[in-house]
Amino acid sequence: MSIIVTFLGGISQYLIDAKQWFDEITNRCPHCEAKTHRHGQYLRTVWSELSAFQISIFRRYCPSCTRTFSYIPSFIKPYARFLNSYRFHRIGCHVLEQVSINKAIRSFSVASITSISTTTFRRWLKRLRGIASDVNKHLIKRLLELQPNLPLPSGRVTDLFFLLQTALKFHLRFCEISGVSADSLGVFDLLNLELPTTLRV
Structure with missing residues (x-):
């Protein structure tokens, strides 16, 4: 386990x-x-x-x-090959900045690996879409626990854009309240500590 x-x-x-x-x-x-x-x-x-x-x-x-x-x-997901920070950055490029999948993964170049495959990247996106609604509901609940009157991102809870916006807001607010440096605990790091096992991102 x-x-x-x-x-x-x-x-x-x-x-x-x-x-x-x-x-x-x-x-x-x-x-x-x-x-x-x-x-x-x-x-x-x-x-x-x-x-x-x-x-x-x-x-x-x-x-x-x-x-x-x-x-x-916390900087790595169980059984994952890539750091949480890498996955968040690449997914963020595609979802938040509207960069194409090919461009989002193109700059990756390590040792014998020249590029992460589009198949792997699409699998990450499919996984996130499948849990987006449940993750968003959990994050909204936690955000309101941290600050009841906090303005929430707008959008559909099933959207990846809404998920990443909510995750960024939760990460920022959590770090402010706990005194943890936002640079020392990544967005996906925090989510995987907070979310149930079945909703790990």
Whole structure:
């Protein structure tokens, strides 16, 4: 089971502080509250705008309920190859700036990969469209909890444009209230910490 845990500072900082970050995570099982044990780690390759990184993913095992947990830093979605910041930037270019799909993905050039495929990008868009309504309802509720009289973006809750506008507003307001630097916690990072597992973006 994958558990997303807040990590502020991005992937470069994670390469330095990963061990300390993991040491500070509670050793209690999120299901039964029993004490868990370290259960090794594995390496994952993730991609940013310009580089590929290998990061350590740490695990714990609960002897009480026999579950194994992988702790995922918040800048990456479980099982995703690309950083949240990369996916948000590319999707934002297409949806908010009305850039074509080909142009939105064209500037990606890392090592042996010359371009992210249009198939992958369309899959991201299809996934977001499928959950847009539920995500928007959740974000609107959270926004109004943070500030009851906050003006909300206009549009249909099923629209990706409305989703990204609402996500940006929620991210900004959350960072202002919590004192977290907006540069250290990305928009999709925050959404995946806040949203139910089935609605991770």
